[in-house]
Amino acid sequence: MELQNHLFNTIAQVISNARQTAYRNVNSIMLRMYWEIGRLIVEDEQQGSYKAQYGKASLKNLAGQLGLEFGKGFDERNLNNMRAYYRSFPIWNAVRTELSWTHYRLISRVEEEQQRLQYMLLCIDNQWDTRTLQRNIQTQYLNRTLAPTSTHPAPPQFIKDPYIFEFLNLPSDTRHTEGSIESALINHLREFLMEMGKGFAFVARQQHIVTDTADFYIDLVFYNYYLKCFVLVDLKTGKLGHADIGQMDMYVRMYNDLKKQEDDNPTIGIILCTEKDETIVKYSVLAENEYLFASKYRLYLPKEEELVQLIEQDRIKFELDHEED
Structure with missing residues (x-):
């Protein structure tokens, strides 16, 4: 029985480790994808291809096209979030992939750059979940x-x-x-x-x-x-x-x-x-x-x-x- 329990515990640990690794990899890829989308939107703005009329209407049209092809995860609100995410973290290497997309959506709403970085590090150091982060931003921690x-x-x-x-x-x-x-x-x-x-x-x-x-x-x-x-x-x-x-x-x-x-x-x-x-x-x-x-x-x-x-x-x-x- 003891050997069987040892085998179970060992296999359970392998499964748990594999799932954690898979989650980290998927999360990292997703964060990079959203960052790239945000970068493309911001650079398109700066290049002036929609200089006069770029704004809600253009982003709404883009969201409609992406939604037809890839589903509701790319609606206008999410595209705005990706845009804000890139503008908040324009250097990819500054993004810490230990945090979730929801963490970054919340942090991107903080106006001051230094505070955004501090909140990011506090989330990692103190293992804040997104509810805790939201509360701390709201109460101006x-x-x-x-x-x-x-x-x-x-x-x-x-x-x-x-x-x-x-x-x-x-x-x-x-x-x-x-x-x-x-x-x-x-x-x-x-x-x-x-x-x-x-x-x-x-x-x-x-x-x-x-x-x-x-x-x-x-x-x-x-x-x-x-x-x-x-x-x-x-x-x-x-x-x-x-x-x-x-x-x-x-x-x-x-x-x-x-x-x-x-x-x-x-x-x-x-x-x-x-x-x-x-x-x-x-x-x-x-x-x-x-x-x-x-x-x-x-x-x-x-x-x-x-x-x-x-x-x-x-x-x-x-x-x-x-x-x-």
């Missing part, structure tokens, strides 16, 4: 970090403002407690880790810290293996106050003393609140401690204009606070 990315990881690159927790699906007509939000985040841990960003691993909820004089409970503890440090998260359902900042400062110092290992970097503390008083932020330890952060969070996806405004306000505020650094 890259724009919500406090500082531009660089070659050297630093805490601000890993902190967002605001955080978007629409995936919790909490009823909008209910007042939620910190405990209920925390429980919902744990129940949606995969989505929560994705929203936290790259390199986060969950460590504990309500971690109990004992000192000589008191007991303390930290809401959420993570470890970021890029920053090589612990990240403490404290949830607040109201406006940020002095006591919240002082508490997190104490937690971070305590964690550095009691939990941090010699090869770990200093612990980061993030206070998540629904509102921030910028005066309190400016004149508190947050202004001088590079390892303490306060970020807003939203339980529901804001309208695009509101989200853009929130991001821009916090980016300007962060740059003003750090312009002398």
